Amino acid sequence: MIGLPLTALDSPQLLLDLDVIDANLKRMFGAGKERGVNVRTHFKSLKCGGLARYIHERGGATFLCAKLNEAEVLAGVGIRDILIANQIVSPIKMQRLAELAKRVKLTVCVDTEANIDQLSKAMSAAGVTLGVLIEVDVGMARCGVLPGEAAVGLAQRIARSPGLRFEGLQGYDGHLQLMADMGEKRTKCLQGMEQLIGTRRLIEKAGVAVNTVTGAGTGTWEFVAGFPGVTEIQPGSFVLMDCAYHAVRPEFGCSLSILAMVMSVSPKWYVLDAGSKAISKDFGMPMIKGHAGETVTRLSEEHTKVEGEGMLAKVGDLREVIPAHCCATMNLHRQCIAVRAGKVEAVWPIEASGRYD
Numbered sequence: 536m537i538g539l540p541l542t543a544l545d546s547p548q549l550l551l552d553l554d555v556i557d558a559n560l561k562r563m564f565g566a567g568k569e570r571g572v573n574v575r576t577h578f579k580s581l582k583c584g585g586l587a588r589y590i591h592e593r594g595g596a597t598f599l600c601a602k603l604n605e606a607e608v609l610a611g612v613g614i615r616d617i618l619i620a621n622q623i624v625s626p627i628k629m630q631r632l633a634e635l636a637k638r639v640k641l642t643v644c645v646d647t648e649a650n651i652d653q654l655s656k657a658m659s660a661a662g663v664t665l666g667v668l669i670e671v672d673v674g675m676a677r678c679g680v681l682p683g684e685a686a687v688g689l690a691q692r693i694a695r696s697p698g699l700r701f702e703g704l705q706g707y708d709g710h711l712q713l714m715a716d717m718g719e720k721r722t723k724c725l726q727g728m729e730q731l732i733g734t735r736r737l738i739e740k741a742g743v744a745v746n747t748v749t750g751a752g753t754g755t756w757e758f759v760a761g762f763p764g765v766t767e768i769q770p771g772s773f774v775l776m777d778c779a780y781h782a783v784r785p786e787f788g789c790s791l792s793i794l795a796m797v798m799s800v801s802p803k804w805y806v807l808d809a810g811s812k813a814i815s816k817d818f819g820m821p822m823i824k825g826h827a828g829e830t831v832t833r834l835s836e837e838h839t840k841v842e843g844e845g846m847l848a849k850v851g852d853l854r855e856v857i858p859a860h861c862c863a864t865m866n867l868h869r870q871c872i873a874v875r876a877g878k879v880e881a882v883w884p885i886e887a888s889g890r891y892d
């Protein structure tokens with residue numbers, strides 16, 4: 536496929552526009568440098584080892600992910616600093632975690648004493664050291680301990696646990712990412728960061744050093760990067776983007792699309808040969824790239840219905856569909872086609888798609 540134009544490809548295909556990815560990386564990594572924070576890229580949005588390597592080559596050496604299998608894919612393509620931004624609690628996973636900690640600088644999140652003791656026992660038995668962040672709930676009401684005293688006891692426990700290295704805190708504000716009102720988003724985000732840094736200061740006062748304070752996503756990066764006491768941001772969607780995120784973060788371009796072919800035409804609509812099995816709809820309807828008057832009105836398993844006035848679509852025409860959720864769409868495909876200036880530059884497997892372990 537290398538060198539072929541898009542018109543020579545079968546449909547549907549998952550496309551990545553490398554020029555748009557380059558611009559997104561430059562913007563985010565440049566902002567990180569300017570503001571003195573590390574940008575750790577979230578791999579749960581990408582799931583593709585070739586793309587992780589591409590980002591690494593352009594200055595993004597550190598990654599986080601949601602799952603152990605994603606961390607294993609990252610290690611397999613040479614990434615050496617990996618955060619699993621979740622609690623790993625399954626006894627069956629302890630051996631895999633220890634094996635991975637032998638190969639890379641590996642860090643996980645915790646929010647209970649029991650999990651700290653479980654990790655310490657498993658890592659010290661394997662003779663490895665695992666980095667640990669305490670997850671702090673900065674308003675999302677998902678995982679994590681509340682800001683304040685609760686984290687101090689956990690930090691002291693981690694610091695004296697064999698096999699563990701206390702790294703610091705993670706406070707992710709997922710509830711704010713797609714909020715459209717920038718003023719409200721900023722206010723709520725900064726409140727969360729104040730609580731997070733307040734927690735950092737309490738831990739330091741208790742005599743435990745804090746190396747890392749990490750948080751934020753594509754929707755809140757600009758409020759968190761540069762906040763005093765925060766050392767790192769952890770966005771992921773900024774690489775690929777989607778039409779839901781693009782509505783609130785237009786500074787990043789949509790590099791991900793699904794190439795689909797018109798397979799049926801009526802006077803007021805046409806139908807594409809890809810549906811919800813190829814284009815995630817959990818965050819809403821996708822958009823048609825470069826055709827503002829064409830609106831997706833229905834997405835069934837293998838059909839996308841597109842309506843509009845005076846459309847000139849013919850059977851066999853190609854369209855690029857921009858999904859509303861990039862992360863879930865990457866999880867639907869086995870490979871992606873990396874394109875530059877309309878021609879195929881690389882074909883990468885999406886190794887972690889369809890895996891949840």
Ligand SMILES: Cc1ncc(COP(=O)(O)O)c(C=O)c1O
Nearest residue numbers: 620707751752753769770771772
């Ligand atoms: C822990 C964590 N950090 C960061 C992010 C940011 O991701 P994104 O930039 O895709 O919003 C997420 C998204 O779910 C997350 O769960």
